[in-house]
Amino acid sequence: MSAQIVAFGLLGGLVLYSAWRVATAPLITHAALFLALTLVGVAGFFFMLQAEFLAVVQILVYVGAVMTVIIFAIMLSTPALIRSGERPTLIQQILSPRYGAIPLLVGVAVTLLLLLAYGTVSWDQVPLTFHPSSQFPGGSTAQGTTGLIGEALLTRYIVPFEVVSLLLLAAMVGAIVLAVEGSRGKEDEARD
Amino acid sequence: MLPLWLQWVLWGILKAVLVLLFVTVNAIILIWLERKVSGHIQNRIGPLRVGGPAGVLQSFADIIKLLAKEDFFPKRGDPWVWWLAPSVAFAPALMVFFVLPIGPHLVVQDMNVGLLFIVAITSFSVLSVFMAGWGSNDKYSLIGAMRAGAQLFSYELPMVLALVAVTLATGTLNISEIVARQQGMWLIFPQFLAFLVFYIGAIAELNRTPFDLGEAESELVAGYHTEYSGIRWAMFMLGEYTNLLTSSILVSLVFLGGWSGPLLPGWVWVLIKAYLLIFVAMWIRWTLPRVRIDQLMDLGWKFLLPLSLLNIALTGVYMAVMA
Numbered sequence: 001m002s003a004q005i006v007a008f009g010l011l012g013g014l015v016l017y018s019a020w021r022v023a024t025a026p027l028i029t030h031a032a033l034f035l036a037l038t039l040v041g042v043a044g045f046f047f048m049l050q051a052e053f054l055a056v057v058q059i060l061v062y063v064g065a066v067m068t069v070i071i072f073a074i075m076l077s078t079p080a081l082i083r084s085g086e087r088p089t090l091i092q093q094i095l096s097p098r099y100g101a102i103p104l105l106v107g108v109a110v111t112l113l114l115l116l117a118y119g120t121v122s123w124d125q126v127p128l129t130f131h132p133s134s135q136f137p138g139g140s141t142a143q144g145t146t147g148l149i150g151e152a153l154l155t156r157y158i159v160p161f162e163v164v165s166l167l168l169l170a171a172m173v174g175a176i177v178l179a180v181e182g183s184r185g186k187e188d189e190a191r192d
Numbered sequence: 193m194l195p196l197w198l199q200w201v202l203w204g205i206l207k208a209v210l211v212l213l214f215v216t217v218n219a220i221i222l223i224w225l226e227r228k229v230s231g232h233i234q235n236r237i238g239p240l241r242v243g244g245p246a247g248v249l250q251s252f253a254d255i256i257k258l259l260a261k262e263d264f265f266p267k268r269g270d271p272w273v274w275w276l277a278p279s280v281a282f283a284p285a286l287m288v289f290f291v292l293p294i295g296p297h298l299v300v301q302d303m304n305v306g307l308l309f310i311v312a313i314t315s316f317s318v319l320s321v322f323m324a325g326w327g328s329n330d331k332y333s334l335i336g337a338m339r340a341g342a343q344l345f346s347y348e349l350p351m352v353l354a355l356v357a358v359t360l361a362t363g364t365l366n367i368s369e370i371v372a373r374q375q376g377m378w379l380i381f382p383q384f385l386a387f388l389v390f391y392i393g394a395i396a397e398l399n400r401t402p403f404d405l406g407e408a409e410s411e412l413v414a415g416y417h418t419e420y421s422g423i424r425w426a427m428f429m430l431g432e433y434t435n436l437l438t439s440s441i442l443v444s445l446v447f448l449g450g451w452s453g454p455l456l457p458g459w460v461w462v463l464i465k466a467y468l469l470i471f472v473a474m475w476i477r478w479t480l481p482r483v484r485i486d487q488l489m490d491l492g493w494k495f496l497l498p499l500s501l502l503n504i505a506l507t508g509v510y511m512a513v514m515a
Contacts, residue, residue, distance in 0.1 A: 033319075052303060052304060056305050056312045057308070063312070146305055
């Protein structure tokens with residue numbers, strides 16, 4: 001039992017609990033906040049794996065962008081609809097199939113699948129330490145991951161990278177078109 | 193000899209306490225400074241006469257008052273969310289200090305992606321604003337939270353893009369490295385557009401007066417912290433002043449050459465530059481009136497965002513030509 005294992009266990013417990021609460025919280029606002037906690041916990045795993053860049057980007061993208069959009073969607077909804085949530089007790093939640101049995105089944109299935117997939121990874125290569133200077137199997141140090149990721153994205157993975165950027169551009173143009181058409185409709189109504 | 197993990201934990205606690213002390217002392221100084229600056233600029237009689245020698249005792253009287261005040265919880269609020277909101281507001285403000293170097297080697301954890309870390313951590317502020325607005329179950333709080341959220345979201349984007357140009361120019365995300373690259377010339381000269389966008393964005397992120405629509409006391413009582421009182425309200429304020437300090441230190445490190453300066457030790461130079469920027473922010477606050485929400489959005493999306501994109505393009509072209 002080392003400190004890393006304890007930290008991993010605590011973080012894992014936090015992520016699992018909050019992920020479970022995302023699905024079972026009766027209020028959508030609470031679900032959103034637990035989702036934020038889950039995503040921050042996952043960023044914590046990335047920190048433990050010495051993937052600083054990935055951890056920071058995880059927080060930036062999921063807490064900074066995705067959560068903000070979710071929160072805006074909630075705040076723009078009718079408050080009365082959001083607040084009128086029935087609150088089943090904890091025991092009821094675990095016993096009901098929707099909150100207890102089905103998620104359990106799906107969770108076990110996914111875990112088994114992941115374990116099968118990870119069976120091919122040799123675990124001694126995964127660094128679970130707090131020392132930022134230790135060597136990675138590839139010969140690079142943790143210090144250089146940002147540069148390595150950037151290089152890989154612009155050389156080996158250039159095609160997927162560009163495809164994703166095209167997809168994002170298309171989404172942006174689509175959003176603008178939808179917004180412009182919506183506001184045009186309003187103007188016409190105002191004129192009538 | 194203590195076991196290794198215990199040493200690690202104790203060192204962590206010691207560093208956290210030191211950071212907390214630094215932040216609190218600076219916040220007390222900033223509140224005193226804000227009173228004095230506002231008093232002189234707007235010719236207010238109170239801040240110029242009250243509070244013992246040079247008004248220093250006023251801040252301490254305030255602290256005692258805030259600690260002694262009743263901790264009021266709104267009747268139909270959301271307890272957990274309401275209780276946690278001040279912590280979610282204050283903790284990120286503190287966490288930023290762990291990667292922010294105050295002087296050469298004077299940093300808790302010199303992180304390689306420090307600049308990105310700061311940007312990521314400050315994005316928690318939207319969450320705290322939302323939690324406060326929602327947890328209070330009050331129309332003023334919720335409207336204030338929505339406004340503040342929209343504002344934070346709109347100004348985060350140009351600020352990050354301004355920093356992208358800085359990263360392009362210096363080739364690193366490590367803040368100490370960025371300071372080291374400015375030995376020949378401060379980055380404010382080649383990256384003036386980035387400085388302009390970042391500084392305006394930083395003032396807007398701080399919810400300070402030309403951009404304080406989130407609290408707008410003449411329309412919304414106090415915005416998202418209407419229902420907070422005593423020590424919880426103080427935590428919001430402390431977070432706000434800490435953010436003012438951190439963003440000023442960050443600007444002085446990234447654009448004003450950090451700890452480079454003659455005679456005095458490095459950390460003194462950082463603080464001098466940071467306090468100069470803080471004074472300018474206060475000057476702006478007590479001089480300009482509040483903007484309207486559409487003006488605020490226009491400034492963010494139609495002026496700062498294109499300007500920061502243009503700056504990235506210009507920097508990229510310059511780098512390509514010089515390389």
